[in-house]
Amino acid sequence: MTKTKRTCGLDQRWLHIYLDGDFAPAEERIIETHVARCADCQRELAWLRATESVLTTVETPAPPADFTARLMARAAAEGALIQPKVDRSRWASIRRVARQATAGFWYAGQVLPKVSVPESWRDRAGVALGRGAATTGRGAWRASRWLLRRQRRPEPEPKRGRFSLPRLPGLQLARQLGR
Amino acid sequence: MEWTDTRLVSECRQGNEQAYARLVDTYKGLVYSVSYRLLGDSAEAEDAAQETFLAAFRGLHTFREGAPLAPWLSRIAHNYCLRQLHRRGPTTVSLEARLADDLEPLAQRVPDPVPTPETLLERSELGAELEAAIMALPARYRTAVTLRYLHDFSYAEVAESLDLPLGTVKTQLHRARGLLRKRLEATWTEARA
Numbered sequence: 001m002t003k004t005k006r007t008c009g010l011d012q013r014w015l016h017i018y019l020d021g022d023f024a025p026a027e028e029r030i031i032e033t034h035v036a037r038c039a040d041c042q043r044e045l046a047w048l049r050a051t052e053s054v055l056t057t058v059e060t061p062a063p064p065a066d067f068t069a070r071l072m073a074r075a076a077a078e079g080a081l082i083q084p085k086v087d088r089s090r091w092a093s094i095r096r097v098a099r100q101a102t103a104g105f106w107y108a109g110q111v112l113p114k115v116s117v118p119e120s121w122r123d124r125a126g127v128a129l130g131r132g133a134a135t136t137g138r139g140a141w142r143a144s145r146w147l148l149r150r151q152r153r154p155e156p157e158p159k160r161g162r163f164s165l166p167r168l169p170g171l172q173l174a175r176q177l178g179r
Numbered sequence: 180m181e182w183t184d185t186r187l188v189s190e191c192r193q194g195n196e197q198a199y200a201r202l203v204d205t206y207k208g209l210v211y212s213v214s215y216r217l218l219g220d221s222a223e224a225e226d227a228a229q230e231t232f233l234a235a236f237r238g239l240h241t242f243r244e245g246a247p248l249a250p251w252l253s254r255i256a257h258n259y260c261l262r263q264l265h266r267r268g269p270t271t272v273s274l275e276a277r278l279a280d281d282l283e284p285l286a287q288r289v290p291d292p293v294p295t296p297e298t299l300l301e302r303s304e305l306g307a308e309l310e311a312a313i314m315a316l317p318a319r320y321r322t323a324v325t326l327r328y329l330h331d332f333s334y335a336e337v338a339e340s341l342d343l344p345l346g347t348v349k350t351q352l353h354r355a356r357g358l359l360r361k362r363l364e365a366t367w368t369e370a371r372a
Binding site (some may be wrong): 012013016017022028047048050051052055056057058059060061062063064067070071072074075078079080081083084140155156 | 192193194196199204207208209221224225237305306310322329334350356357359364
């Protein structure tokens, strides 16, 4: 298990969260007050900052110059550039479900009359089928509404102060640091 | 007219070969970089990048309209490379990464002043050491580090690329940053000795 507690009592992970700017302002101040007095944490934070800066300067390896030409030749030879025709209209999925349902009912109509089972069983099977169809229909309708709503909704912005009071109470933090 | 991701995808779907080539040109650096950092070999990385683009071309009709291409392509490359690593069999345990853990108390006993990033960069051996340190990280951290620091992805984009919860990605990056920091300090202390 990774050691997370520092000798001064501060959790190592909190320095990372602080560095990412993920603390709420109140906790950020507590960490800053601690770091201002703790040489060990100052040093750790400085090293972490230096590491981050140096990391962004690591060179990214580049592919060979003829990479695109060779890839395109291979893709053309393997037929990867031919896209299947896909209907993207709103009704396409409804039509697909309707097609599958029709096929299902046709199959049931072909097979079920040929199966010899007692009348009462048939009644029960009929009721179960009816309920199943109703539930599936309701589910499909809800799923389609949810998908439509999700497509219209903009992506939420990542929140600042993710690790705020309920997750890391300032009081608990202050107590842990012996203040 | 600018080649946005949406336009690229739409033109590719219509069979425009120029759009395919442009898509490759735009993202080959990212895909190759992710593959190289995971596989550690340029020939294998090139193969992986090619397979990634071919898989992307074949799956383009399933791509969600309006979504960014970079996380999707990174995810395909990451998954392909993980499969390749799995095929290679069990990986050797990085002793260096373990050593870095043990170096902490030594560094604490001899507190040298922390150098500035500029001073660190002046030491040419540190660049190579950092490269080696990235390669010594566990595979699941390597892609996260590559995307975050080398390609400037946000945490949310890294999470989308790796198909992991945001919190998991943050933890992985924090651990990776901690390991790299220890390695960097150890190298710096050695270089000064």
